[in-house]
Amino acid sequence: MLWDGCGRNTSKGRRNRENRKGCDKITGGAGILLTTVVGSYPSQPSKPRNWREKLLKILGSYDPYKHAIKIAVKDQVKAGIDIISDGQVRGDMISIFASKIPGMKVDNSTSKIISRILPPQNPIGAQDLRFSKKIIKKLGGKQEIKGIITGPSTLVYSSRIEGFYDPEDKKRAIMDMAEALKREASYLEEAGASMIQIDEPFLSTGIVNIKTAKKAVKRISDVIRVPVALHACGDIKEVFEDLLKFNVDIIDCEFAGNPNNLEIVKGAELKNKKVGFGCIDTKSQKIETIEEIKRFIKKGIKIIGEEKIIIDPDCGMRKLPRDVAFSKLKNMVEAANAIQDNSQ
Ligand SMILES: [Zn+2]
Numbered sequence: 391m392l393w394d395g396c397g398r399n400t401s402k403g404r405r406n407r408e409n410r411k412g413c414d415k416i417t418g419g420a421g422i423l424l425t426t427v428v429g430s431y432p433s434q435p436s437k438p439r440n441w442r443e444k445l446l447k448i449l450g451s452y453d454p455y456k457h458a459i460k461i462a463v464k465d466q467v468k469a470g471i472d473i474i475s476d477g478q479v480r481g482d483m484i485s486i487f488a489s490k491i492p493g494m495k496v497d498n499s500t501s502k503i504i505s506r507i508l509p510p511q512n513p514i515g516a517q518d519l520r521f522s523k524k525i526i527k528k529l530g531g532k533q534e535i536k537g538i539i540t541g542p543s544t545l546v547y548s549s550r551i552e553g554f555y556d557p558e559d560k561k562r563a564i565m566d567m568a569e570a571l572k573r574e575a576s577y578l579e580e581a582g583a584s585m586i587q588i589d590e591p592f593l594s595t596g597i598v599n600i601k602t603a604k605k606a607v608k609r610i611s612d613v614i615r616v617p618v619a620l621h622a623c624g625d626i627k628e629v630f631e632d633l634l635k636f637n638v639d640i641i642d643c644e645f646a647g648n649p650n651n652l653e654i655v656k657g658a659e660l661k662n663k664k665v666g667f668g669c670i671d672t673k674s675q676k677i678e679t680i681e682e683i684k685r686f687i688k689k690g691i692k693i694i695g696e697e698k699i700i701i702d703p704d705c706g707m708r709k710l711p712r713d714v715a716f717s718k719l720k721n722m723v724e725a726a727n728a729i730q731d732n733s734q
Contacts, residue, residue, distance in 0.1 A: 423687070423701050423726040424472050426666070428621055428642065429538045429589065430706030431462040431477035432715050455479050456521065463522045465712070467531040469719035470727070473584060474533045476515070476522040478706065483540045483589055484548045490514045491570050494549065501549040507566040513577035515539075520581050534585075536619075537578025541590035542567035542606040543598045561602050568606035575610050585616050587642070591623035593633070600632045608637040619666060623705055630654045634663060642666025644704030645690065647673050656693045665694045668704035669725075670718045675710060677717045683725035696733070701726045 435454035438444040446452035462477025480486055484501045488494040491514075493507035519537055526533050542564045551557040575586050588607055592598050611618040619640035622633060626643050627650070633641045645651050645668050655665060667690045670678050678686075690699055701722060707715040 423696070423699065423730045425470070425701045425723050425726050426473040426536065427466060427471055427475050427719070428666075428668070428672075428703055428706050429475045429478045429536075429587070430483070430708035431465065431475070431479070432708055432710055432712045433458040433461040433465075433477050433479050435479070455518075459518055459521055460525055461712075463525040464529065465716050466719065467526060467529050467533055469716060470723035471719060472533060473536050474522070474526070475536055475538060476518040478538060478708070480518070482708075483591075483706075484545065487514065487540050487545055487571075487574075488549060491545075491567075493554070493566075493570075501545075503546070503549050503551045503555060503563060504553040506554045507563060507570050509570045509573035513581070514574050516577045516581035519578055519583060523582055535583060536585045536587050537575065537581070537583030538587045538589060539571050539574055539578070539610075541588045541592075541603070541620075542571055542610075543603040544590050544592040545571075547592045547598060561599065564599075564602050564606050565609065568609040572610045572613055575614055579614055579616055583616060585619060585640075586610075586614050587619040587621055588638070589621045591621075593622045594624040594626055594629050596628060600629065604632070604636050611637045621666065621705075624648065626651050627654050630658055634658060634660065638663070640664045640666050640700060642668070642700075642702065644668035644672075646671040646678070646686065647704045652689065652693055660694070660698055664698045664700055665690075666700045666702050667694060668702055670703045670722050672703050672705045672707050672710065672718075675714050677714060678721060680721045680725045680728065683722055684728055687725055687729055691729070 436457040438447045438452055443452055458479035459476050462479060463474060466474035485496045488501035489496045491507060491510055493503060493505045495502050495504055515537065519535060522535050545567050546560050546563045551563060555563040578586060588610060593603060607620060617639040619642050620633060620636055620638040621642040623644060625648055641663055643651055669683055669686050669690065687701060
């Protein structure tokens with residue numbers, strides 16, 4: 391199997407490109423429809439359930455989120471997803487990072503920048519990624535796992551600037567954030583992430599400086615050897631052409647909840663980029679049937695091309711009931727498999 395999206399330019403040039411070890415690991419290629427998730431999964435932390443966990447709690451080292459990660463990983467493996475996530479169970483996409491990156495803090499659920507943003511001394515998500523890999527292995531699964539970071543522009547625009555930076559000019563804060571996230575992305579890659587996904591939901595809002603956002607994403611993707619995806623939310627009409635110029639391998643967008651996005655992609659020159667094709671609506675609790683999803687994926691293939699399409703949900707699934715999220719993923723995989731079987 392072949393990952394043909396390896397032509398991402400890097401400032402490190404050939405050396406970096408030749409080292410892109412993920413390229414042959416994560417695959418698409420003729421007749422193969424790769425499935426993945428965007429990230430979050432509805433899975434709750436739990437109280438200690440056996441004597442060992444109770445003892446750990448007494449010792450102060452019980453981690454209630456491990457159970458949540460286990461459920462998220464098990465469900466995704468059971469649904470048959472090829473590249474899973476750890477479920478992003480520790481909190482929302484802003485506070486997970488704002489509570490760990492030096493220079494930031496979370497105050498009354500508000501993310502704040504209080505001093506100069508610096509790279510984290512310790513990994514934020516690498517431990518959970520390693521734990522997820524262990525669970526996959528225990529289950530005998532062949533799944534790969536992605537490392538996920540919230541993008542520098544989204545993190546800065548979601549935070550109140552109270553120190554060091556000029557609140558009116560976010561550029562410097564965004565580039566410092568990129569430096570910090572570059573470190574975290576490397577930690578995730580070292581921990582065994584098969585791809586890195588940068589979530590930038592703010593890109594489609596129209597309030598972000600796209601030039602700075604692009605520069606900041608490049609700062610991260612330049613040092614990453616595995617494939618890099620950029621996830622944008624919502625209506626991409628105003629930004630898709632710009633997103634295609636970002637130094638990433640995959641542009642991931644929602645199409646089920648925003649079918650007009652297909653028209654935008656239709657007229658675009660994708661070049662060597664793949665498209666993450668959000669084909670189940672994560673804002674709706676309605677479980678799409680396999681037939682419905684099949685029809686929609688086929689529409690996507692016609693426009694994007696079989697070799698460039700990656701199948702996933704529109705967005706994170708945190709807000710859905712767990713049984714609904716699972717059924718949606720399962721039907722999505724079955725739909726992708728049915729199309730794949732027919733084309734081989
Ligand atoms: Zn999204």
